[in-house]
Amino acid sequence: MSWWEPVVAVVSGLLVAYLAALGALLVSARRHPEALGLRDVLRLLPDLLRLLRGLATDRSLPRGVRVRLVLLLAYLAMPIDLVPDFVPVLGYADDVIVVALVLRSVVRRAGGDALRRHWAGTPEGLAAVRRLAGLPADLPDSRA
Numbered sequence: 123m124s125w126w127e128p129v130v131a132v133v134s135g136l137l138v139a140y141l142a143a144l145g146a147l148l149v150s151a152r153r154h155p156e157a158l159g160l161r162d163v164l165r166l167l168p169d170l171l172r173l174l175r176g177l178a179t180d181r182s183l184p185r186g187v188r189v190r191l192v193l194l195l196a197y198l199a200m201p202i203d204l205v206p207d208f209v210p211v212l213g214y215a216d217d218v219i220v221v222a223l224v225l226r227s228v229v230r231r232a233g234g235d236a237l238r239r240h241w242a243g244t245p246e247g248l249a250a251v252r253r254l255a256g257l258p259a260d261l262p263d264s265r266a
Contacts, residue, residue: 166250169243170221173251176240183232194224222254229255 177183178191198217207213229237234257241248252258 166243166247169241169247170251172242173237173240174221176242177228177232177236180236180240183236187228187232190224190228194221225251225255229257 174191174195178188178195180188197220203213203216204220205213205216207217234252237251237255237257238248241251243251
């Protein structure tokens, strides 16, 4: 066996994993057409980042929720993404999908009350974030 065969195998495996993850992101985006668009989320970004930081530092939330949020913030701060940001549209769409998935998970565990408590933006923005998290935009929610 040559030295380059294991290298080719590892690179091929990573490429297949990357393509599978990218495909899963695209399927997820198409499966939820009612989800917010990239433009809507970009408008909410400053308030959304404050929300994530507030939830991540809230000691009343379970540790698993806070860990997910810290990992999400680290992912968003990293220069390496699933899809590089210089790729038009898809470069930021993967970040939006990852934020939506983590936010859904966090809200299901922490409840919509925590979301309301840490939201600093407009009521319309909160309704949009609730939709992003998979909650009804205007109905009261209960802890799942």
